[in-house]
Amino acid sequence: xxxxxxxxxxxxxxHLELNIMAExxxxxxDEADYKRLHSFPLIRHTDMAEEMRVETMxxxxxxxxxxxxxxxxxxxxxxxxxxxxxxxxxxxxxxxGFGFEITHEVKNLLYMFFGGSLAVCVWKCS
Amino acid sequence: xxxxxKVGTVKSKQATNxxxxxxxxxxxxxxxxxxxxxxxxxxxxxxxxxxxxGKTLVKPSDQLDLTEEELNEEITRVLTANNPNAPQNVVRxxxxxxxxxxxxxxxxxxIHFELEGNLVHKESDEGRRLMAKQAERDxxxxxxxxxxxxxxxxxxxxxxxxxxxxxxxxxxxxxxxxDISCQTEPPPRANFSATANQWEIYDFYVEELKRRExxxxxxxxxxxxxxxxxxxKKMIQAETQSDDITQxxxxxxxxxxxxxxxxxxxxAQDFMYFEDAADEFRGExxxxxxxxxxxxxxxxxxxxxALCWNPKYSDLFAVGLGSYEFTQEERGMLLFYTLKNxxxxxxxxxxxxxxxxVDIHAQLSYLVAVGxxxxxxxxxxxxxxxxQPIYNSTASSGKHRGAVMQVKWQKDDLDSNxxxxxxxxxxxxxxxxxxxxxxxxxxxIKLPATDKVPDDLKDVIAxxxxxxxxxKQKDYHFLVATEAGKIHxxxxxxxxxxxxxxxxxxxTVSRVRWNPFHPNVFISCGWDWMVKIWDQTIKSPIxxxxxxxxxxxxxxxxxxxxxxAAITNDGKVHVFDLSINKYEALCQQKVVSKKTRLLHxxxxxxxxxxxxxxxxxxxxxLKLSPNLRKKPKEKKGQELPKGPEVEIAKMxxxxxxxx
Numbered sequence: 137x138x139x140x141x142x143x144x145x146x147x148x149x150x151h152l153e154l155n156i157m158a159e160x161x162x163x164x165x166d167e168a169d170y171k172r173l174h175s176f177p178l179i180r181h182t183d184m185a186e187e188m189r190v191e192t193m194x195x196x197x198x199x200x201x202x203x204x205x206x207x208x209x210x211x212x213x214x215x216x217x218x219x220x221x222x223x224x225x226x227x228x229x230x231x232x233g234f235g236f237e238i239t240h241e242v243k244n245l246l247y248m249f250f251g252g253s254l255a256v257c258v259w260k261c262s
Numbered sequence: 263x264x265x266x267x268k269v270g271t272v273k274s275k276q277a278t279n280x281x282x283x284x285x286x287x288x289x290x291x292x293x294x295x296x297x298x299x300x301x302x303x304x305x306x307x308x309x310x311x312x313x314x315x316g317k318t319l320v321k322p323s324d325q326l327d328l329t330e331e332e333l334n335e336e337i338t339r340v341l342t343a344n345n346p347n348a349p350q351n352v353v354r355x356x357x358x359x360x361x362x363x364x365x366x367x368x369x370x371x372x373i374h375f376e377l378e379g380n381l382v383h384k385e386s387d388e389g390r391r392l393m394a395k396q397a398e399r400d401x402x403x404x405x406x407x408x409x410x411x412x413x414x415x416x417x418x419x420x421x422x423x424x425x426x427x428x429x430x431x432x433x434x435x436x437x438x439x440x441d442i443s444c445q446t447e448p449p450p451r452a453n454f455s456a457t458a459n460q461w462e463i464y465d466f467y468v469e470e471l472k473r474r475e476x477x478x479x480x481x482x483x484x485x486x487x488x489x490x491x492x493x494x495k496k497m498i499q500a501e502t503q504s505d506d507i508t509q510x511x512x513x514x515x516x517x518x519x520x521x522x523x524x525x526x527x528x529x530a531q532d533f534m535y536f537e538d539a540a541d542e543f544r545g546e547x548x549x550x551x552x553x554x555x556x557x558x559x560x561x562x563x564x565x566x567x568a569l570c571w572n573p574k575y576s577d578l579f580a581v582g583l584g585s586y587e588f589t590q591e592e593r594g595m596l597l598f599y600t601l602k603n604x605x606x607x608x609x610x611x612x613x614x615x616x617x618x619x620v621d622i623h624a625q626l627s628y629l630v631a632v633g634x635x636x637x638x639x640x641x642x643x644x645x646x647x648x649x650q651p652i653y654n655s656t657a658s659s660g661k662h663r664g665a666v667m668q669v670k671w672q673k674d675d676l677d678s679n680x681x682x683x684x685x686x687x688x689x690x691x692x693x694x695x696x697x698x699x700x701x702x703x704x705x706x707i708k709l710p711a712t713d714k715v716p717d718d719l720k721d722v723i724a725x726x727x728x729x730x731x732x733x734k735q736k737d738y739h740f741l742v743a744t745e746a747g748k749i750h751x752x753x754x755x756x757x758x759x760x761x762x763x764x765x766x767x768x769x770t771v772s773r774v775r776w777n778p779f780h781p782n783v784f785i786s787c788g789w790d791w792m793v794k795i796w797d798q799t800i801k802s803p804i805x806x807x808x809x810x811x812x813x814x815x816x817x818x819x820x821x822x823x824x825x826x827a828a829i830t831n832d833g834k835v836h837v838f839d840l841s842i843n844k845y846e847a848l849c850q851q852k853v854v855s856k857k858t859r860l861l862h863x864x865x866x867x868x869x870x871x872x873x874x875x876x877x878x879x880x881x882x883x884l885k886l887s888p889n890l891r892k893k894p895k896e897k898k899g900q901e902l903p904k905g906p907e908v909e910i911a912k913m914x915x916x917x918x919x920x921x
Contacts, residue, residue, distance in 0.1 A: 174467035181456065237455035245454055249466060255458030261451065 174252040181247040188222065192246050196256045200230065204251075207231060214258060222260065229257045345372040522603050529553050533601070533871065538887040546842050548849045548889030550835060553871065554604040556581075557880045561595055566875025568620040569864040574627035576868040577601040578608065581881055584616020584635055586861075592616065596632055596642065599881065611642055611649060616665075621682065623671045631682045631694075633666025639684050639694055639701065653701045655694065660703040662686035668730040673737065683732075683754075685709075685742055689724030691752070707757050709744055729774045735781055743771035749786055751798060764801060767792055773815050779823035780913040787813040793828050795840075797917060804917060805844070809836055815863045821870075823913045825890065829860040829874060837890050840916055848890055853882055 177197050182189055195217055203210035211228040218226035222244070229236065232253050238245075244260035352365045382389040523530055533553050541548060561583050568582030577600050584594040594616035598609035616635035623629040628644040632651070638661050640651035655661040664687030671682045672693070681695040689709040695702045709725040726745040733739040738754040739761075747769055751762040766774075767788030777783035783804075787793045789812040794803035811831045819825035824840040833856070837849040854860060854876050862875040870886045 174464070174471075178467060178470055180466060181454070183452075231458060233459050235455075235457040237453065239451050239453050242450040242452050245452075247454070247456060249463045252467065253460055253463060255463060257456075257458070259454070 175250070177248055177250045179246065179248045180255075181245070183243050183245055185243060188243075189246060191221070192218065192258060193248060196246075196248060196258065197250060200250055200254060200256065214256075218258065218260070223262075225262045226258065226260050231255060343370065345370040347372060518606070519603050522605050526554060526604060529604075533869070533883075533885060536885065541887050541889040544889065546839075546848055546889060548837065548887040550837070550849060550851045550853065550872070550884040550886060550890075552853060553883040553885055554601060555880060555882050556599045556604050556607075557878075558595075558597055558607055558610075560610075561597065561879035564593075564595065564616070564879045565877035566861050566879060566881060567594075567616065567618050569862045569873055569875050569881070570620045570622050571864055571866055571873075572598075572622050572627050573624050573867065575600070576866060579864070579866075579873060579881075580620045580622060580630060581607075581875065582617035582620040582632065583879055584618055586877075592635065594634065596620065596630070598644070601883065609644060611651075613640070614638075618665050619668045619684075621669045621671050623680065626680070629671070629680065631669045631671060631684075633662075633669045633684050633686070635665045637662035637664055637666060637686060637688070639666055639669060639682075641682075641696060641701070653696055653699075655701045655703070660692065660705075662688050662690060662692065664688035664724065664726060667726070667728050670730055670732055672732070683730065683740075685727035685730040687724065687726035687728075687745070689727060691727065691730070691740075691742060693754075705757070706754060707752055707760070709742060709750065710760070710763075728771055731775050731784070733776050733781070734778055741774045741776065741784060743774040743786060745770045747771055747788060747790070749774050749796075762798065764796060766794060766796075766803075769812075772813065773817075775816065775818055777823055777913065778818050778820055783823075783913055783917075785816055785818065785826055787816040787828055789813070793826075805840065807836075807838065807847075809834075814859065814861050817863050817865055817872075819865050819891075820867045821891065824916065827863055827865070827872060829863045831859050833858055833860055833876075835860070835863065835872070835874060835884070837886070839890065839892065840913075842892065844916075849887075853884060854880075 177193055179189070179193065184192065196214055199210040199213040199217075203213065207230040211230045214230075215226050215228045218228070227238070232255065234255070236257060238257070238259055238261070240259035240261050246256075246258045248256050250256060348368050348370050350368065352368050353362045354365050355361070356363045382392065384390075384393070532551060536551060538549055538551065563585075564583035565585055566581055567584040567586070568580070570580045570582075572578040572580070579599060581597045581599060582594070583597065592615045594613040596609075596611040596613060596617050597607040599607050613632070613634060614636070615638070617632055618635055619633040621631045623631070630642045630644060632640045632642065634640065639655045641653040643652045646652065662684065666684050666686040669682050669684045671680070675681055675695060679695050679697055681693055683691060683693045683706065685691045691706040691709070693704045693706050695704070709727050727742050728745055729741075729743040731741050733741075740752055740754070742750045742752060742760075743766070744750070747765065747767040749764040749766045749771060750760040751764070752760045766786050767790045769789040771786050771788045774786040775784060777785070782798045783795060784798065785793065785795050791808055791810065791812055793807040793809060793813055793816055795805035796803050807828075809828060809830050813828050813830050816826060816828040819827070822839070822841075824842075825838065827835060827837045829835050832852070833854040834850055834852045836847040838847050842848065853874060859877045860874050861877055863872055865872050870891050871883050872886065873881050873883045875881050
């Protein structure tokens with residue numbers, strides 16, 4: 137039933153479909169462009185000290201590049217390294233679309249973007 | 263020689279009796295020995311009689327005399343083992359017989375010496391017990407040692423003498439244990455929330471890129487800044503190393519000031535307290551009392567080209583040094599003196615070209631704007647230790663093409679950037695704004711060319727501006743004086759033409775100033791020996807004073823609207839008070855030696871002193887006598903209104919009387 141309705145809509149607005157198709161082709165090009173431009177690691181919010189921030193950022197970039205397809209493994213790698221380096225206990229979330237509200241220890245939060253579409257949030261709360 | 267003792271029978275003679283007797287003096291012993299020989303020889307007479315010499319028998323006096331028979335008698339002596347001390351007649355009561363019976367067998371043992379030993383036989387019970395104990399003690403040691411122990415067991419036991427070593431034990435008081443617990447504060451926590459969406463990420467990246475582009479543009483301007491930072495860092499490092507010296511510098515500064523105050527103690531006292539009492543008898547006239555004379559030896563050959571009091575510190579003033587002649591070598595200085603230390607300037611800045619004018623910002627008294635002879639303007643920051651100005655106008659950023667004659671700070675503009683206005687001999691009035699790291703200029707107005715200049719050359723030949731002053735209340739009105747003798751009144755908002763032009767003097771106008779109180783009055787002086795006071799609404803001057811030689815500077819007194827002072831080329835200071843005498847100066851005093859020209863004068867905003875600069879680079883401070891500082895007399899019963907209104911009213915009165 138639902139699929140039937142969908143096909144009906146597409147048939148009713150063929151011109152829109154074409155437009156959408158054209159847009160998506162351009163869109164993909166743009167996407168590729170901005171992904172290239174925007175793939176550098178960018179810190180969105182942090183209250184860490186300078187050294188800790190740099191180290192954590194490097195770690196996140198390494199992990200995300202290593203496990204580009206598997207967010208869970210990347211998060212696992214980040215979490216374990218942070219636990220060892222800076223103490224228990226750290227929490228890591230990696231994803232492309234999520235909302236969050238967290239309680240973190242002061243001076244132990246890093247929220248950054250990477251790779252144009254990935255968001256990484258790392259915080260400590262024991 | 264040994265005499266064999268025969269046990270049992272011994273042939274006894276009288277001699278032998280003598281022998282057994284205890285008395286045996288040496289002589290007798292010898293004799294006895296000799297007699298024993300005789301005995302032996304008597305038995306062995308047969309053998310040794312021949313060699314023995316004649317023997318004589320010596321009888322002692324108490325010897326018994328016995329007969330021969332008695333002498334030959336053989337007496338037997340028997341040695342028995344009987345104890346001579348033992349009782350021989352011990353009697354015991356026998357209960358059977360009921361009588362005492364003698365006991366024959368008496369114990370004959372006499373104990374001469376008794377020593378209790380502590381040797382115990384190995385095989386005996388006690389010995390075995392002791393050995394067992396020892397074995398227990400030496401369990402840890404080897405089996406070999408057991409034998410030694412067994413053998414030496416008795417010996418060891420002997421060593422631990424129970425009489426020398428004692429065991430004592432006691433228990434000290436132990437504090438009772440207490441439980442203390444403490445809970446540390448947990449590390450502080452904070453909440454944070456955000457959303458991670460594709461569009462949020464995209465937006466943020468775009469913003470970041472924009473920000474980076476902007477910062478790249480600024481980087482060129484910032485490169486200079488970074489170099490400054492690096493040099494500052496080096497300076498800071500050097501400073502921290504020489505901390506002791508800097509502390510010493512502070513102490514040395516205080517001492518310098520104290521020494522100066524001690525040296526010029528009279529001057530300081532005069533400055534504070536001296537009021538010329540003779541003024542009462544002098545009628546209207548007043549005098550100027552010379553106080554400090556400030557000079558700097560490296561400023562020789564330079565003339566004082568500008569004076570400016572610091573609005574915040576009433577004892578600090580700026581002196582600009584340069585030269586009015588073009589042939590002189592191009593160098594200049596900006597010095598800051600304080601009256602507390604009259605022997606050496608507080609701040610010294612060397613400039614590449616002569617300083618022509620100085621102005622200190624009204625609010626931020628560390629910002630000093632300087633106009634130079636080569637047309638540059640520079641801004642110095644007194645808080646910074648460096649010798650270089652923080653801003654400098656270069657040829658590219660629209661510097662003047664002629665010497666800058668006057669600079670004046672303005673109020674901060676809408677972007678709260680500081681700005682000042684300058685006028686120079688190239689005829690331009692330019693506003694300079696301090697933006698970040700550079701000076702941005704805006705032409706306000708160009709001075710109109712004089713009539714003498716033919717029309718086609720009007721753009722080329724500039725009219726030199728010599729003085730500039732801004733109205734105290736309406737600070738968009740300003741007055742510009744020119745070399746041609748005209749004074750133009752303009753407004754910052756009209757850039758095409760002036761509001762008014764006054765034909766002031768025949769020669770260069772050296773100074774024009776608004777009255778600090780009255781909004782319509784200003785004063786001007788020129789090289790044509792004239793000082794003129796104007797009302798801006800009237801084209802011709804209200805007052806005109808002719809001083810015998812060209813007037814180089816004129817200044818209003820800050821405490822009265824009717825008092826002003828003018829200086830002339832012959833080294834005289836003229837002080838006028840219009841409310842007292844409209845035609846003559848109250849004081850005409852020569853303050854410098856011959857051939858020295860006075861170039862600038864400024865009133866101190868707070869204290870009743872003036873400073874005068876001459877063409878030798880010296881600055882002289884003078885105190886105004888009471889007659890020169892008069893306020894209107896109080897009428898009995900009426901309270902004297904104070905404040906600028908009074909001054910304005912005073913002036914108004916004067917003006918109305920003339921119209």
